[in-house]
Amino acid sequence: MPVTEAYQEAVHKEEINQGSIAEEPTVSIEVNAAFINIPEDDELYSKLYYPIGDVAKMFNVNISLIRFWENEFDILKPRKNRKGDRLFRPEDVKNLKHH
Incomplete structure (x- = not known):
C-alpha cells in the first residue's frame, strides 16, 4: 500500500504531539483515517x-x-x-x- 501525503502529514503531526514517555503511544484518528x-x-x-x-x-x-x-x-x-x-x-x- 503506497504511503499517501495525507498519511505522512498525519504521522508528522502525531510525532509532534506525542505525550510523555510514560504514556502509552496512541495513534491519532488522522493516521487511522488514511488507512480506512x-x-x-x-x-x-x-x-x-x-x-x-x-x-x-x-x-x-x-x-x-x-x-x-x-x-x-x-x-x-x-x-x-x-x-x-x-x-x-x-x-x-x-x-x-x-x-
Whole structure:
C-alpha cells in the first residue's frame, strides 16, 4: 500500500504531539483515517452481511477493537448467527465510519 501525503502529514503531526514517555503511544484518528478502505456504496451494499474479519480489514484494525466498538457505540448492533459470529450490515459499516 503506497504511503499517501495525507498519511505522512498525519504521522508528522502525531510525532509532534506525542505525550510523555510514560504514556502509552496512541495513534491519532488522522493516521487511522488514511488507512480506512470502505468500498463504494454500490459494492458495499452488494452483500447483506460482512463478517467481523472483513470489517476489521476495512478499518485496518484488530478484530478485538471492532468488538470493543460494539460495546461502546449503541448504534452498532451486529447480528449474530447460531455460532455467535458477528455479522455486520452495510449500514453498520457506514455507522462505524462516521464515529
